[in-house]
Amino acid sequence: MEVHNSVESLRAALAAERRAGKSVGFVPTMGALHAGHISLVERSVSSTDVTVLSIFVNPLQFGKNEDLSRYPRPLEADLKLAEAAGVSHVFAPSVGEMYPGGEPLTSVHVARVTEPMEGALRPGHFDGVSTVVTKLFSIVGECTAFFGEKDWQQLAVVRTMSTDLSLPVTVVGCPIVREPDGLALSSRNVYLDEAQRRAALSLSAALRRGVDLVKSGVRDPRKVSSAVFEVMADEPGVDPQYAEVVDELLQTPEVIDTNCRVLVAAKVGTTRLIDNMGVDL
Numbered sequence: 047m048e049v050h051n052s053v054e055s056l057r058a059a060l061a062a063e064r065r066a067g068k069s070v071g072f073v074p075t076m077g078a079l080h081a082g083h084i085s086l087v088e089r090s091v092s093s094t095d096v097t098v099l100s101i102f103v104n105p106l107q108f109g110k111n112e113d114l115s116r117y118p119r120p121l122e123a124d125l126k127l128a129e130a131a132g133v134s135h136v137f138a139p140s141v142g143e144m145y146p147g148g149e150p151l152t153s154v155h156v157a158r159v160t161e162p163m164e165g166a167l168r169p170g171h172f173d174g175v176s177t178v179v180t181k182l183f184s185i186v187g188e189c190t191a192f193f194g195e196k197d198w199q200q201l202a203v204v205r206t207m208s209t210d211l212s213l214p215v216t217v218v219g220c221p222i223v224r225e226p227d228g229l230a231l232s233s234r235n236v237y238l239d240e241a242q243r244r245a246a247l248s249l250s251a252a253l254r255r256g257v258d259l260v261k262s263g264v265r266d267p268r269k270v271s272s273a274v275f276e277v278m279a280d281e282p283g284v285d286p287q288y289a290e291v292v293d294e295l296l297q298t299p300e301v302i303d304t305n306c307r308v309l310v311a312a313k314v315g316t317t318r319l320i321d322n323m324g325v326d327l
């Protein structure tokens with residue numbers, strides 16, 4: 047496994063791989079790797095010739111009062127996990143390497159799918175995501191890129207952006223990896239103490255409640271979302287931010303009559319968590 051800190055070094059290595067006829071898989075992350083990230087790597091390793099994993103905590107996608115400075119950065123452990131999972135190239139640039147002139151003057155903005163939920167609560171977040179992902183796609187070049195359904199809205203934003211800008215990237219969504227008790231894996235789970243971790247189970251419990259209601263025939267999305275919100279609100283120490291039922295375009299339907307997705311966000315102590323589940327009708 048090669049570790050690249052510069053754009054130039056990664057580009058040269060990938061040019062050599064392509065000359066040798068290799069296809070490229072790409073897994074962008076912010077590091078603090080867990081089994082969710084590794085599932086994306088495994089998918090890439092099994093379906094492409096060489097896998098690139100990027101580790102970059104992107105300042106552009108953090109709000110002023112968010113956790114940029116305390117975000118975990120266990121690089122040595124990440125490199126071990128990446129190597130064991132079969133990554134060929136790690137791209138771990140500094141902030142200065144990615145944004146040599148400071149905050150870039152160019153920003154990528156995706157409309158509409160960025161407006162509800164995360165976009166409404168985290169102004170500027172998706173512009174930061176779209177801008178860094180466009181830049182990473184430009185550095186990596188033609189590839190298949192693997193993203194987790196854990197960040198459902200982000201996946202929709204990246205798909206929209208790649209299609210709209212004809213980026214030479216096939217975007218593949220991969221299922222959410224959970225702990226046996228239902229908690230979705232997240233790099234932010236390390237912030238939770240024991241009691242908070244137990245309280246955080248209310249997110250997946252709330253989603254299961256929502257899925258059950260839809261499966262049992264409830265067709266009013268507002269009825270479902272308020273029941274989901276209540277499961278979280280009933281848990282001491284959990285401050286729910288939203289519960290939404292949306293269609294494929296991330297719009298709330300008048301009536302649930304096709305496959306839908308239930309999404310939630312909540313604060314557990316100072317830690318903000320998101321999760322979602324799909325319902326196939």
Ligand code: AMP
Nearest residue numbers: 075076077082193194196197222223231
């Ligand atoms: P992050 O490091 O949080 O930016 O996540 C990097 C990638 O891993 C994103 O595509 C996430 O959606 C994905 N990911 C994070 N957590 C999980 C999980 N529990 N299951 C599957 N994919 C995940």
